[in-house]
Amino acid sequence: xxRDRLSAVMDIYMNQVNYRQNDIMKKLATVSTVxxxxxxxxxxxxxxxxxxxxxxxxxxxxxxxxIGLNLITVIGSLYVMKRRGWW
Numbered sequence: 001x002x003r004d005r006l007s008a009v010m011d012i013y014m015n016q017v018n019y020r021q022n023d024i025m026k027k028l029a030t031v032s033t034v035x036x037x038x039x040x041x042x043x044x045x046x047x048x049x050x051x052x053x054x055x056x057x058x059x060x061x062x063x064x065x066x067i068g069l070n071l072i073t074v075i076g077s078l079y080v081m082k083r084r085g086w087w
Contacts, residue, residue, distance in 0.1 A: 030087050037073040 045066060081087040 026086065030081060033081065034074055034077050037077065038070055041069055041073065 078087065
């Protein structure tokens with residue numbers, strides 16, 4: 001009847017909306033998964049700790065810790081997401 005057809009159309013529409021919403025949530029989760037460790041590392045190195053200043057004496061060590069650690073984190077996150085089929 002007319003009511004059944006209308007109900008079926010509404011179900012199809014709601015399924016499409018849910019699919020789009022799930023896709024958007026997956027993308028947001030991917031972005032947050034990549035940037036959360038980066039923000040932690042940036043916040044940690046932004047603090048002035050005496051042991052950190054004493055440990056990092058050369059600019060090469062700073063580059064390795066500052067940039068290398070971030071790159072390793074991003075590459076590791078993307079690798080895990082790729083393996084799980086998230087991205």
